[in-house]
Amino acid sequence: MEFFLVQLLNGLAYGLLLFMLSSGLTLIFSMMGVLNFAHASFYMLGAYFAYQCSKWLGFWPALVVAPLLVAGIGALVERFGLRTVHKFGHVAELLLTFGLAYVIEEIVHLVWGRAAVDYQIPEALNFTAFHILTSSYPAYRVFMMAISIAMLIGLYLGLTRTRVGLVIQASLTHPEMVEALGHNVPRVFMLVFAAGAALAGLAGVIGGNAFVTEPGMAAAVGSIVFVVVVFGGMGSLLGAFIASLLIGMVQTFSVGIDYSIGDLAGLFGAQIPEQFASITLARMAPMLPYLLMVMMLVMRPKGLMGTRET
Amino acid sequence: MKRTLMAALVCAGVISTGALAADNVKIAVIDPLSGPFANVGEAMVRHVQLAADAINARGGVLGGAKFEVIAFDSKSNPQEAQNALKQAVDKGVRYINQTNGSNVAAALIDAVNKHNERNPDKTVMFLNTGAVDPALTNDKCSFWHFRFDADADMKMSALTDAMAKNKSIKKVYLLNQDYAFGQAVAKAGKAMLTKKRPDVEIVGDELHPLGKVKDFAPYVAKMKAAGADSVITGNWGNDMTLLIKAARDAGFKPMFYTYYAGGLGTPPALGDAGIGHLKQVTQWHANVGTDKATKHYEAYRAKYKDTKDDFYFSTHFLALEMLAKAIDAAKSAEPAKVGKALEGLKIEGDTGEVSMRADNHQLVQPLFISTYSKVDGKDVKFDVERTGNGFKSDDRVEGSETVMPTTCKMQRP
Numbered sequence: 049m050e051f052f053l054v055q056l057l058n059g060l061a062y063g064l065l066l067f068m069l070s071s072g073l074t075l076i077f078s079m080m081g082v083l084n085f086a087h088a089s090f091y092m093l094g095a096y097f098a099y100q101c102s103k104w105l106g107f108w109p110a111l112v113v114a115p116l117l118v119a120g121i122g123a124l125v126e127r128f129g130l131r132t133v134h135k136f137g138h139v140a141e142l143l144l145t146f147g148l149a150y151v152i153e154e155i156v157h158l159v160w161g162r163a164a165v166d167y168q169i170p171e172a173l174n175f176t177a178f179h180i181l182t183s184s185y186p187a188y189r190v191f192m193m194a195i196s197i198a199m200l201i202g203l204y205l206g207l208t209r210t211r212v213g214l215v216i217q218a219s220l221t222h223p224e225m226v227e228a229l230g231h232n233v234p235r236v237f238m239l240v241f242a243a244g245a246a247l248a249g250l251a252g253v254i255g256g257n258a259f260v261t262e263p264g265m266a267a268a269v270g271s272i273v274f275v276v277v278v279f280g281g282m283g284s285l286l287g288a289f290i291a292s293l294l295i296g297m298v299q300t301f302s303v304g305i306d307y308s309i310g311d312l313a314g315l316f317g318a319q320i321p322e323q324f325a326s327i328t329l330a331r332m333a334p335m336l337p338y339l340l341m342v343m344m345l346v347m348r349p350k351g352l353m354g355t356r357e358t
Numbered sequence: 359m360k361r362t363l364m365a366a367l368v369c370a371g372v373i374s375t376g377a378l379a380a381d382n383v384k385i386a387v388i389d390p391l392s393g394p395f396a397n398v399g400e401a402m403v404r405h406v407q408l409a410a411d412a413i414n415a416r417g418g419v420l421g422g423a424k425f426e427v428i429a430f431d432s433k434s435n436p437q438e439a440q441n442a443l444k445q446a447v448d449k450g451v452r453y454i455n456q457t458n459g460s461n462v463a464a465a466l467i468d469a470v471n472k473h474n475e476r477n478p479d480k481t482v483m484f485l486n487t488g489a490v491d492p493a494l495t496n497d498k499c500s501f502w503h504f505r506f507d508a509d510a511d512m513k514m515s516a517l518t519d520a521m522a523k524n525k526s527i528k529k530v531y532l533l534n535q536d537y538a539f540g541q542a543v544a545k546a547g548k549a550m551l552t553k554k555r556p557d558v559e560i561v562g563d564e565l566h567p568l569g570k571v572k573d574f575a576p577y578v579a580k581m582k583a584a585g586a587d588s589v590i591t592g593n594w595g596n597d598m599t600l601l602i603k604a605a606r607d608a609g610f611k612p613m614f615y616t617y618y619a620g621g622l623g624t625p626p627a628l629g630d631a632g633i634g635h636l637k638q639v640t641q642w643h644a645n646v647g648t649d650k651a652t653k654h655y656e657a658y659r660a661k662y663k664d665t666k667d668d669f670y671f672s673t674h675f676l677a678l679e680m681l682a683k684a685i686d687a688a689k690s691a692e693p694a695k696v697g698k699a700l701e702g703l704k705i706e707g708d709t710g711e712v713s714m715r716a717d718n719h720q721l722v723q724p725l726f727i728s729t730y731s732k733v734d735g736k737d738v739k740f741d742v743e744r745t746g747n748g749f750k751s752d753d754r755v756e757g758s759e760t761v762m763p764t765t766c767k768m769q770r771p
Contacts, residue, residue: 050583051580051582051583054575054579054582054608055576058573058575058576058579059576061573061575062573062575065573153392161400162391162392162396162397162400163396163397163400163401163622164397164599164623166626176609182582182609183579183582183608183610184607184608184609185608186607186608188607259572259573259603260600260623262396262397262596263392263396264393264394264395264396264569264596267393268569268572269572299576300575300576301576303576304576304579304580304583330564330580331536331564331565331566333566333576334566334567
């Protein structure tokens with residue numbers, strides 16, 4: 049029972065972190081149709097900026113400053129990069145962000161080196177939040193979850209209940225009309241891209257010290273966020289949320305299951321070589337999200353809650 | 359006229375550096391400089407450079423030739439490492455060094471063997487300072503490969519000896535990386551422990567993907583649910599740091615028996631929480647206590663004050679020291695001759711006498727079991743990564759006790 053509860057919380061925490069990472073990507077994709085390959089790099093930049101700011105100013109200012117800095121970089125990328133290549137179509141945009149990911153990684157190498165930096169959880173949050181029987185649960189994870197849920201609610205309300213959100217949505221479907229009404233549509237797109245980058249930056253501030261802040265961190269999460277977005281349905285915020293939780297749970301719970309391929313074959317009375325038979329579900333855990341993505345693409349190409357074909 | 363002069367100058371420059379480089383002994387370090395283990399790879403390059411600097415400072419080899427270190431990115435990938443080897447050979451490198459990844463090492467041995475068969479006049483030697491899959495000096499052994507770290511079985515033998523003495527151990531969990539080395543650790547750990555302590559229950563034997571797990575909390579919850587009081591792990595780099603972080607967060611405090619707890623982010627991640635709960639088996643640590651080791655490390659710390667310059671392994675010093683001695687003994691930097699000089703070579707290392715086995719090219723050296731403890735100025739003189747905590751020697755296992763039988767059938771040129 050204790051094991052189940054702890055794993056449930058772990059899965060929830062991991063899922064919410066995935067959502068934090070993928071929400072910005074979904075936002076940018078759904079509003080602008082740009083699949084941003086540099087998204088995970090913005091996450092990494094958020095972590096490094098937060099490390100630097102927390103050294104100078106402390107963690108709490110960093111929580112605000114780092115995402116804003118990342119948003120600024122995002123805005124510049126949109127204004128001087130994406131907007132220029134936009135007329136050449138989506139492939140050009142995709143290639144631009146793809147190249148950008150490498151550029152950012154190299155810049156991080158140059159500025160902060162290849163080794164991990166010492167970015168630690170702030171003392172104020174470094175305590176045990178509660179106990180589940182004999183297991184303790186750290187406060188920082190609770191903090192992570194709270195931020196992620198706040199992100200979901202904030203984004204949802206912002207897009208559907210505010211004037212800005214309405215203008216953004218209208219810019220996507222009826223750009224000429226919105227422009228005719230006196231709104232600056234390119235600037236709206238720039239702000240959306242900056243906001244998406246800021247969300248990734250915020251995830252970096254929080255994920256960077258929970259795990260490790262090092263130059264490989266972008267590559268490590270880069271693929272999984274795409275799984276979340278594709279699985280949840282390209283451009284659907286709610287879809288991404290459900291997909292994040294699902295993937296978090298699947299990955300966490302499968303670690304705890306020692307059921308092997310041999311056991312499965314045994315059910316059907318089949319004999320398979322020991323080399324395969326000994327592979328347990330736990331050992332396959334990290335592969336399962338990708339398997340889920342492939343299955344989803346085969347069976348329902350637009351994803352869980354997507355509105356258009358990928 | 360001006361252009362010809364320029365061209366002539368450039369040519370002269372190329373020729374003169376070419377001539378100089380021919381005198382120097384180039385060592386290519388092929389380790390991950392990007393990806394999840396880039397931090398480890400970078401540290402390894404620094405270690406080799408430090409070892410080379412020390413030898414160059416006292417005059418180098420063959421009466422004046424210097425060691426020249428060139429770094430190549432293996433990307434933790436066997437294929438990429440083989441490409442790096444080709445690049446290195448094109449640059450005139452005859453000695454390669456690699457530390458991280460037994461899968462990478464196995465690919466490099468294959469590639470070096472093939473290269474040397476095809477180019478008997480340009481042979482390459484492989485100095486292995488950390489890929490510890492036992493197969494590399496057994497079934498896959500090669501004349502061109504020398505290993506200066508103790509292999510996974512030798513270390514496990516020392517580790518399980520220490521575990522056998524600790525009667526409070528009842529339930530052991532094995533968590534390792536899913537590749538050649540991690541599997542070797544798991545296999546040896548299980549086999550040796552059941553032999554030395556039949557009363558101990560092995561409550562889990564888990565493999566996780568190499569360098570891909572971000573959150574070890576699910577694994578920690580599973581170990582806890584299994585009731586483990588001790589964990590054996592060969593994890594290194596971020597896989598070690600993240601595991602320790604997750605265990606600390608969950609309040610899970612078993613005794614960790616590890617191969618690589620001694621540096622690169624693990625002690626800071628653990629802080630004081632791990633005191634007395636973390637053991638490692640190594641061929642060296644800062645507090646081994648021999649006069650030579652203490653003096654060497656003291657001089658080192660006086661010279662390099664920054665945390666980022668800390669060194670964790672003496673293997674690279676040992677490897678280059680022995681290479682220098684073998685080159686001088688062979689009076690040549692030709693790998694075939696140096697290889698023969700290395701076989702059976704003995705030197706006085708920081709921790710005592712070490713010798714290179716001729717039958718499988720495995721270095722025989724003392725091993726140490728140590729525990730993560732507070733610095734007390736006596737047993738624990740030096741801390742790691744400025745944490746105020748360091749490693750305290752529990753046991754010294756003499757080299758002769760670690761010698762394992764080998765299946766190697768060495769083919770000599």
